[in-house]
Amino acid sequence: MFERHKVTLLAALAAIFVVSRFSGDIGPYYYQIILFIGINIILAVSLNLVNGYTGQFSLGHAGFMSVGAYAAATFTNYASVHWLGMLKPLGSFVSVSLLFGIALGLGGLAAGLAGVLVGIPSLRLKGDYLAIVTLGFGEIIKVVIENVDALGGARGLSVYAVYTNLFWVYAAATVTIYVVLNIVHSTYGRGFVMVRDDEIAAEAMGINTTKYKVLAFSLAAFFAGIAGGLYAHLTQYINPEGFNFLKSVDIVTMVILGGMGSTWGVVFAAVILTILPEWLRWLSERPFLPHWLAPLLENRMIPYSLLLILLMLLRPQGLFGRISFKRKHA
Amino acid sequence: MSEPLLELRDVTVRFGGLKAVSDFNFCVHRRELAGLIGPNGAGKTTIFNLITGVYRPTSGTICFEGKSVGGKKPYLITKRGIARTFQNIRLFGSMTVFDNVRAAFNMHLRHGIQHALWRGKGLAAEEAQIEQQVGELLEIFHLQDVRDATCTSLSYGDQRRLEIVRALATRPKLILLDEPAAGMNPTEKTELMELIRFVQEKFEIAVLLVEHDMRVVMGICQRIAAVDYGVKIAEGNPSEIKCDPAVIRAYLGVEDTATESETSK
Amino acid sequence: MIEFVQQLINGLSLGAIYALIALGYTMVYGVLRFINFAHGDVFMVGAFAGLYVAPLVMRFSNGGPSWTGMFVILIFAMMICAILGIVIEKLAYRPLRNRPRLTVLITAIGVSLFLENFGQYAFGVDPQSFPDLIGDHAIDIPAWCGPFTDLTIMVSQVLVFAVTLFLLIALRFIVTKTKLGTAMRALSVNPTATSLMGVNNDVVISFTFGLGSALAGAAGILISIQQPSIDPLMGLQPGIKAFVAAVLGGIGNIPGAAMGGLLLGVIETLVVGYSDVLHIPPGYRDAVAFFLLILILLFKPTGLLGRVEREKV
Numbered sequence: 001m002f003e004r005h006k007v008t009l010l011a012a013l014a015a016i017f018v019v020s021r022f023s024g025d026i027g028p029y030y031y032q033i034i035l036f037i038g039i040n041i042i043l044a045v046s047l048n049l050v051n052g053y054t055g056q057f058s059l060g061h062a063g064f065m066s067v068g069a070y071a072a073a074t075f076t077n078y079a080s081v082h083w084l085g086m087l088k089p090l091g092s093f094v095s096v097s098l099l100f101g102i103a104l105g106l107g108g109l110a111a112g113l114a115g116v117l118v119g120i121p122s123l124r125l126k127g128d129y130l131a132i133v134t135l136g137f138g139e140i141i142k143v144v145i146e147n148v149d150a151l152g153g154a155r156g157l158s159v160y161a162v163y164t165n166l167f168w169v170y171a172a173a174t175v176t177i178y179v180v181l182n183i184v185h186s187t188y189g190r191g192f193v194m195v196r197d198d199e200i201a202a203e204a205m206g207i208n209t210t211k212y213k214v215l216a217f218s219l220a221a222f223f224a225g226i227a228g229g230l231y232a233h234l235t236q237y238i239n240p241e242g243f244n245f246l247k248s249v250d251i252v253t254m255v256i257l258g259g260m261g262s263t264w265g266v267v268f269a270a271v272i273l274t275i276l277p278e279w280l281r282w283l284s285e286r287p288f289l290p291h292w293l294a295p296l297l298e299n300r301m302i303p304y305s306l307l308l309i310l311l312m313l314l315r316p317q318g319l320f321g322r323i324s325f326k327r328k329h330a
Numbered sequence: 331m332s333e334p335l336l337e338l339r340d341v342t343v344r345f346g347g348l349k350a351v352s353d354f355n356f357c358v359h360r361r362e363l364a365g366l367i368g369p370n371g372a373g374k375t376t377i378f379n380l381i382t383g384v385y386r387p388t389s390g391t392i393c394f395e396g397k398s399v400g401g402k403k404p405y406l407i408t409k410r411g412i413a414r415t416f417q418n419i420r421l422f423g424s425m426t427v428f429d430n431v432r433a434a435f436n437m438h439l440r441h442g443i444q445h446a447l448w449r450g451k452g453l454a455a456e457e458a459q460i461e462q463q464v465g466e467l468l469e470i471f472h473l474q475d476v477r478d479a480t481c482t483s484l485s486y487g488d489q490r491r492l493e494i495v496r497a498l499a500t501r502p503k504l505i506l507l508d509e510p511a512a513g514m515n516p517t518e519k520t521e522l523m524e525l526i527r528f529v530q531e532k533f534e535i536a537v538l539l540v541e542h543d544m545r546v547v548m549g550i551c552q553r554i555a556a557v558d559y560g561v562k563i564a565e566g567n568p569s570e571i572k573c574d575p576a577v578i579r580a581y582l583g584v585e586d587t588a589t590e591s592e593t594s595k
Numbered sequence: 596m597i598e599f600v601q602q603l604i605n606g607l608s609l610g611a612i613y614a615l616i617a618l619g620y621t622m623v624y625g626v627l628r629f630i631n632f633a634h635g636d637v638f639m640v641g642a643f644a645g646l647y648v649a650p651l652v653m654r655f656s657n658g659g660p661s662w663t664g665m666f667v668i669l670i671f672a673m674m675i676c677a678i679l680g681i682v683i684e685k686l687a688y689r690p691l692r693n694r695p696r697l698t699v700l701i702t703a704i705g706v707s708l709f710l711e712n713f714g715q716y717a718f719g720v721d722p723q724s725f726p727d728l729i730g731d732h733a734i735d736i737p738a739w740c741g742p743f744t745d746l747t748i749m750v751s752q753v754l755v756f757a758v759t760l761f762l763l764i765a766l767r768f769i770v771t772k773t774k775l776g777t778a779m780r781a782l783s784v785n786p787t788a789t790s791l792m793g794v795n796n797d798v799v800i801s802f803t804f805g806l807g808s809a810l811a812g813a814a815g816i817l818i819s820i821q822q823p824s825i826d827p828l829m830g831l832q833p834g835i836k837a838f839v840a841a842v843l844g845g846i847g848n849i850p851g852a853a854m855g856g857l858l859l860g861v862i863e864t865l866v867v868g869y870s871d872v873l874h875i876p877p878g879y880r881d882a883v884a885f886f887l888l889i890l891i892l893l894f895k896p897t898g899l900l901g902r903v904e905r906e907k908v
Contacts, residue, residue: 191433197424296716309687
């Protein structure tokens with residue numbers, strides 16, 4: 001419960017700020033991994049709100065990430081060239097932070113808006129159909145970006161500078177976790193779980209289920225957009241292929257492994273599944289490995305897909321999930 | 331009696347080519363205990379679904395407290411003051427007994443999502459008040475001992491009672507009970523009858539009941555409508571319904587004297 | 596006008612492929628109420644099965660094209676895919692028979708990803724060339740057809756039409772006139788009642804998977820004859836599009852799937868063919884299917900020929 005207090009939030013942010021001052025001592029390889037972990041936490045925790053707590057299966061989360069990434073990158077590319085000079089008197093730290101903050105915010109809002117636009121028509125559908133439609137929207141977003149030259153099309157887009165650092169990523173992750181936990185554990189937020197457990201009963205309890213579903217969807221999209229913006233300003237280059245269906249499956253896998261409906265479980269899963277491919281790659285380079293095994297580990301999708309299948313067969317509730325998967329639901 | 335609380339006028343609903351309910355006329359008055367009976371598939375649950383907005387009537391009007399509710403979304407109808415239970419119990423499976431009842435208070439919340447993030451004094455006070463009210467309700471219905479149990483771990487009879495408590499927690503003026511006695515043994519049924527009478531008196535609400543068990547229906551209902559093939563075939567108090575020939579025919583069938591005399595010709 | 600007929604022919608040829616794959620989706624959905632995400636990859640395996648067995652078969656024709664050889668390869672690929680489909684069902688889907696549909700959907704995604712990536716490991720990532728099995732060329736259209744002589748109709752296109760038609764008729768026969776086919780239809784309506792009638796549901800389900808997968812395998816060979824470059828990820832786009840086709844026709848409805856496949860093939864080809872008139876850049880080709888999907892799910896989710904299934908409240 002204390003994790004939901006404003007005080008805890010502020011303390012966490014302060015701690016992250018302090019830690020980030022020392023982050024120069026970490027090697028660049030590990031630094032990147034740590035940042036990716038944070039970005040994946042934001043993605044997984046936000047998707048968990050939709051898939052885990054509200055029970056709506058979305059397979060297009062990467063699409064919202066890409067909207068945020070492109071929106072933020074476009075703003076930065078424009079603003080850094082035109083306005084950074086004007087802001088110089090404020091000092092480089094303030095001017096960059098301001099610019100980046102606005103970029104991220106715009107990315108989040110754009111993605112959130114996309115979430116509303118996609119959510120309203122899609123959320124009438126259930127189960128399999130909703131999954132396919134969200135997948136479809138993700139693909140449509142990708143195809144649109146590929147065909148817009150101003151966004152770089154299929155060739156991709158370079159981003160003006162690397163603004164992402166440890167503080168930004170983990171501050172955003174902390175805020176995401178704070179928001180999701182607080183929403184879900186309020187009486188109002190219980191509406192999400194009601195929608196998941198039994199939509200018809202929820203409506204009979206006076207819950208506007210459409211409003212709840214769209215709200216969860218767009219809020220999750222907002223955070224995915226922020227994650228996208230952070231990602232763009234870390235890799236300094238984005239292209240549509242990086243936000244494809246596989247990326248959405250990656251995020252969904254984290255939610256499933258963590259246990260749908262358990263925010264901390266999903267955080268844990270995000271950490272593990274970010275490190276796993278790196279570990280597999282390291283493993284595949286070990287000399288003691290039989291030579292045919294190496295390529296099977298290098299392509300992380302092979303062990304990944306087997307993991308998915310095994311998870312569903314043996315422990316569909318994930319590591320920390322609490323929903324029962326025994327019987328077919330109504 | 332005063333103006334009816336709930337009024338259905340010439341309500342018809344079609345699914346594809348099938349007329350599930352035809353020209354149904356019925357009303358329920360304030361604090362009245364009414365019943366709906368009929369063979370399986372007669373359309374009783376369909377009528378419930380029409381009243382609560384799950385289905386939209388093809389024609390006819392449904393008015394609650396004088397205002398039309400036909401075709402409105404279910405959550406809006408609940409907000410107007412009509413609550414219901416379901417034929418196949420629909421509890422929130424992942425939640426405890428306490429939380430299931432607490433869920434009903436959602437629609438009356440004054441603190442929304444922004445307050446959930448800010449977590450100020452107002453929110454805490456409202457949540458505390460809700461918790462107190464839930465606790466009281468559970469006490470009245472003897473469920474306070476299992477308040478922290480997952481609702482699916484309760485016995486069938488207790489689950490039904492919980493569903494009724496949850497519906498009551500929405501502070502309705504009319505409650506619809508869909509086959510509340512299904513699957514119960516005679517003792518449980520007697521307890522249920524007392525429960526329903528108690529609910530009606532203490533909470534001063536109207537009750538509309540769909541039920542197959544005649545002892546339950548005749549025992550507590552003040553007025554009954556009989557339905558067959560989507561059409562109302564009789565209406566009246568229990569003794570009138572008991573002797574109504576149309577009702578008897580619907581439930582028991584008719585002796586086929588016509589063909590007998592034909593073949594003997 | 597001729598242009599339009601040409602596009603139509605190309606579209607139908609593409610649509611026939613979609614139809615064959617769509618049938619698998621629709622049959623499995625009808626019987627199990629779930630979308631077999633891995634179906635598109637079975638199609639890919641069919642193509643590769645053909646690739647690997649072709650050198651063996653073509654030895655009999657001294658490495659040259661041969662119609663008999665092609666049919667042997669076709670039947671071989673269909674058998675391999677049927678077995679693959681049955682094995683996948685037994686290992687990955689059957690244990691989850693009583694779990695929520697979502698669990699199986701995720702498993703299917705896992706199987707699909709596994710097939711694609713293991714395929715990349717086993718067959719190599721780069722596209723490979725499929726041998727010319729029938730010596731494909733454009734048909735000489737006789738002069739008395741008038742303006743239609745300008746049309747380009749490939750032998751492979753005629754083959755695709757003929758094989759698809761034959762398989763559709765065979766499927767109809769199986770579904771309506773055989774015991775297994777009738778059991779399939781019964782299962783799609785009410786599994787409990789069907790098993791109470793003495794039917795072994797597991798056998799019927801395996802049969803359904805085998806049948807659908809065999810059709811996908813046939814599609815794999817047919818498309819490889821038309822477009823001889825194959826790679827382990829070739830099942831992705833056609834798979835999704837065939838699924839859209841199945842939904843278009845009404846998921847669970849067999850004639851619907853065939854119709855949906857042909858319709859989608861034609862629409863997609865027309866949109867690309869008339870892209871300048873429609874002001875839709877040809878790069879949006881793959882989005883057409885998704886766009887159609889969203890339209891259908893929003894306005895007529897049961898598809899053109901499907902039935903409404905109401906949830907009992």
